[in-house]
Amino acid sequence: LKSPYHGGHLEVIVGPMFSGKSEELIRRLTRAVIARQRVAVFKPALDSRYHATHVASHAGRQIGAVAVPGVSAIRDHLAGEGPLLSAPGERLPEVVGIDEAQFFGPDLAPLVLDLAEAGVRVILAGLDLDFRAEPFGCIPELLARAESVEKLTAICTVCGAPATRSQRLIGGMPARFDDPVVLVGAEEAYEARCRVHHEVRG
Ligand code: ADP
Structure with missing residues (x-):
């Protein structure tokens, strides 16, 4: 499980729907949990509320996650201001996973780059193309800035x-x-x- 990178870095998993992005994200995060690393998982909320949920693959595997209305809610949560954080003031997690990353705005890139600079392994999964086969929102910039890209x-x-x-x-x-x-x-x-x-x- 030892990461080939020294310190924090960004891994991006992309592909169309049903390509196994969530499966691959869950696989990587589960291995980090087995290695007793602190893991935080986020996904966009469909409504404007913060809530405890899970990331699930079409094949049925899942991992606990926090649904957030936007990127600033991820920042708040990691800063210990989130209502769902177990211990306020806890250190940053060693691994941060984000599913459906294409639905976040242009402020996602600065957040994940800050986390990587702070030593966090960030793993994003999302659609590289929309239904018109056009590059999807914030994803192109994240692909360019990632240390590792997997296209499924x-x-x-x-x-x-x-x-x-x-x-x-x-x-x-x-x-x-x-x-x-x-x-x-x-x-x-x-x-x-x-x-x-x-x-x-x-
Ligand atoms: P994604 O997150 O990319 O949408 P998931 O990880 O949720 O993908 O689901 C991948 C799973 O979907 C596959 O392992 C397979 O069981 C199932 N599946 C259903 N339709 C297809 C398809 N057309 N191609 C590949 N896998 C499919």
Whole structure:
């Protein structure tokens, strides 16, 4: 388990939906827990509340996590101001994991770089591309600044080839390029697709 890096660093795990990003994040974090390191895990909250939850993979593995409304809540939590912190004033964790990192804003990069500078091993998992196959939010900068990047693939639901993209379907049809990210009342689904079978309507 000895890290090849001296001190803190940033590891990023990316790929499309169903590529096993959460599985890989949980695998790395579980090994750190077995090594008796202090581990803190965060993910974005869908609402504006801080709460105890877990990061789960599609295959069912999970690890305890804190859902946070934004990056400043992660900072507060690590500074001992979070309502869920067991012992206020505790030292920084040795390992910080963040799932669904693409949903955080541009302030995620400065936070994780501060943590790495302070000696923390930071492991992020998130989508590298959105449903249009465009780079997703804060992820490109994090990929550039990471010491380690792992790109995972899923299996294309059409042909079985390695899938690098997330197909968004609305009412069974490929989504349009400018369809809003949140569609009220529409039946939506996502599938892993390869470059050939990924479709975006104009
Ligand atoms: P991610 O976090 O990247 O969305 P997860 O770790 O949650 O991925 O889930 C990965 C698991 O999803 C795989 O191990 C497999 O059991 C399951 N799965 C379902 N559909 C697919 C697919 N099309 N390609 C690969 N794995 C799939």
